[in-house]
Amino acid sequence: DTEVTQTPKHLVMGMTNKKSLKCEQHMGHRAMYWYKQKAKKPPELMFVYSYEKLSINESVPSRFSPECPNSSLLNLHLHALQPEDSALYLCASSQGLGYEQYFGPGTRLTVT
Amino acid sequence: ELKVEQNPLFLSMQEGKNYTIYCNYSTTSDRLYWYRQDPGKSLESLFVLLSNGAVKQEGRLMASLDTKARLSTLHITAAVHDLSATYFCAVENTGGFKTIFGAGTRLFVKA
16 A cells, blocks of 8 residues: 545535544555645645654644544644635655655645 | 745746756755646655755656755656646755745646
């Protein structure tokens, strides 16, 4: 299995909702990443996990809460989001930190 | 702070023509990546360049890296419509394991 999967593909949520994005890989990778991408902009790194421990948090607002329950799974918990948080959220994994990253298909999030 | 600059940001070219996209970065780096992104889709890895003078080719695309000049190029040979997409370079900062993306080059190849 050489792919990264993400669910859901699309998500519409209100500003008072709580939802979660899920990312999974079965390549034995030990580093996983969350990126946010606005339309016509490059991806921006949000979080990096290495061996299930948070390595990098790019000063992301606390309404985004990452979780890495095991080496194959990465979640992003969302609460009280703002309309400006609407974007494509991309998950990636790599063999380890500093190795080539493989990207999932993304979750397109709309906050109303 | 690592900064990555890509140019041009938009490129419209005729089929059959050649062109080069440039990627400059501001500090030393362990590696450089080129990605392709189709509208509404995720990122597809094209090339990973690890050392000075590295050159990689896949089909009509060729990427090179000059670490002394802090410059990578993505050369397109005899463009075809299927190459229309946004191309990003991304640079990993030394020891920090952060990947910083360039702004992207939106390429449109006219049939």
